[in-house]
Amino acid sequence: MYALADCNNFFVSCERVFNPGLNGRPVIVLSNNDGCAVSRSNEAKKLGVKMGVPVFQIRELVQKHQIAVFSSNFVLYGDMSRRVQETLRAYAPAIELYSIDEAFLDFSGMEHQNLDALAKEISGACLRNTGIPVSVGVAPTKTLAKIASKLCKQYPKLRGGCYLHKPADIEKVLKKYPIDDVWGIGRQYTKKLKALGINTAYEFTQLSALRVQIMMGLTGIRTWKELRVEACIEVMQASPPKQQICVSRSFSKEISDIKELALQVSMFCAMACEKLRKQDSHCYQALVFIMTNPHKEESPRHFESTLVTFQVATSSTLEINRAVLQALQRIFKPSFAYKKAGVILSEIVPDSAVQGSLFDQLDRAKHQRLMKVVDKINKKNGYSSVAVATQSLEGIKMNRQHLSPQYTTKWSDIIKVKT
Numbered sequence: 001m002y003a004l005a006d007c008n009n010f011f012v013s014c015e016r017v018f019n020p021g022l023n024g025r026p027v028i029v030l031s032n033n034d035g036c037a038v039s040r041s042n043e044a045k046k047l048g049v050k051m052g053v054p055v056f057q058i059r060e061l062v063q064k065h066q067i068a069v070f071s072s073n074f075v076l077y078g079d080m081s082r083r084v085q086e087t088l089r090a091y092a093p094a095i096e097l098y099s100i101d102e103a104f105l106d107f108s109g110m111e112h113q114n115l116d117a118l119a120k121e122i123s124g125a126c127l128r129n130t131g132i133p134v135s136v137g138v139a140p141t142k143t144l145a146k147i148a149s150k151l152c153k154q155y156p157k158l159r160g161g162c163y164l165h166k167p168a169d170i171e172k173v174l175k176k177y178p179i180d181d182v183w184g185i186g187r188q189y190t191k192k193l194k195a196l197g198i199n200t201a202y203e204f205t206q207l208s209a210l211r212v213q214i215m216m217g218l219t220g221i222r223t224w225k226e227l228r229v230e231a232c233i234e235v236m237q238a239s240p241p242k243q244q245i246c247v248s249r250s251f252s253k254e255i256s257d258i259k260e261l262a263l264q265v266s267m268f269c270a271m272a273c274e275k276l277r278k279q280d281s282h283c284y285q286a287l288v289f290i291m292t293n294p295h296k297e298e299s300p301r302h303f304e305s306t307l308v309t310f311q312v313a314t315s316s317t318l319e320i321n322r323a324v325l326q327a328l329q330r331i332f333k334p335s336f337a338y339k340k341a342g343v344i345l346s347e348i349v350p351d352s353a354v355q356g357s358l359f360d361q362l363d364r365a366k367h368q369r370l371m372k373v374v375d376k377i378n379k380k381n382g383y384s385s386v387a388v389a390t391q392s393l394e395g396i397k398m399n400r401q402h403l404s405p406q407y408t409t410k411w412s413d414i415i416k417v418k419t
């Protein structure tokens with residue numbers, strides 16, 4: 001048996017925890033650079049705000065209905081996500097963090113318990129401990145658990161928990177469940193299936209295995225089996241270390257000054273290196289890229305990247321940063337206005353597999369000790385408390401006009417209560 005815990009309208013819910021005046025009001029949270037609506041309260045959904053709609057297209061709607069608008073505050077959302085996870089861990093021995101607002105719980109061997117009551121209890125505990133409403137779906141397969149959690153959102157009567165296991169109930173639900181909402185069926189396959197007259201999850205389960213196999217391959221078969229109550233996707237507890245680490249951003253204003261661009265690239269580099277060390281790895285290669293705005297047809301366009309290779313695998317921000325900035329100097333052209341830049345670390349190996357070189361002149365042990373201390377200080381005192389001097393300390397050049405405070409991670413932003 002599997003459970004899926006999915007936070008309802010997660011980013012909006014995070015904003016509401018610390019700003020209860022938002023309850024009952026239409027609220028939206030925007031993507032990076034205040035571009036599109038990526039999280040919407042139920043009230044905003046009712047007004048017709050679609051997922052991913054650019055904010056400039058709904059300006060009138062926002063004004064007319066006084067929709068509260070927020071820039072994305074990932075420091076806050078990340079911390080709230082961690083708090084929800086902590087509550088979930090108390091209920092299952094194995095948990096898979098699927099995304100910032102979703103986690104699978106392995107309920108194997110718990111079938112004798114009252115799982116409907118347990119699902120509701122978990123939802124209640126999350127709300128009590130964190131203030132975030134969470135929908136908990138329980139079912140014999142992960143794909144069905146996802147569907148069960150969606151039902152919680154549709155039917156408030158379920159009080160945040162739904163146990164979907166009786167064959168007759170599953171059939172009834174699948175007959176009404178749109179095929180495009182099934183986990184694992186992408187947009188491409190939805191098109192193909194709809195062309196065949198298959199509109200619901202139930203109709204999909206009635207196809208022959210051979211037909212699904214030919215049309216959609218192995219992943220299609222897995223989804224098909226899962227809907228037919230045959231579990232084939234396990235809970236994965238630890239994600240394997242990444243083979244590539246990329247940190248890149250678009251800027252709110254284009255940058256044509258190399259000094260300004262270097263501040264940003266250096267910061268991306270430091271962020272990537274920190275991720276590299278967090279997964280106990282070193283890398284042999286770093287790639288830097290810079291690009292102009294691809295949507296601006298009237299101005300000259302330019303994309304350039306360059307790869308740096310290290311003789312000995314490294315995770316030192318100092319070493320990688322120096323190489324990355326030299327590479328940037330080589331590819332930068334002063335006549336362009338750059339909209340986006342990024343750093344990608346690749347050829348990643350675990351710390352234990354680093355090979356030395358006879359000609360190596362760097363005191364690697366010293367670098368490692370230093371990085372350890374830097375990571376420790378930054379973890380305790382907040383991001384870039386200690387940074388390389390070439391790196392921007394003002395953060396990323398992003399548009400964030402509607403940013404809420406970092407209520408849970410910054411001393412100066414903690415809510416004060418007068419008694």
Ligand SMILES: [Mg+2]
Nearest residue numbers: 006007009101
């Ligand atoms: Mg969600």
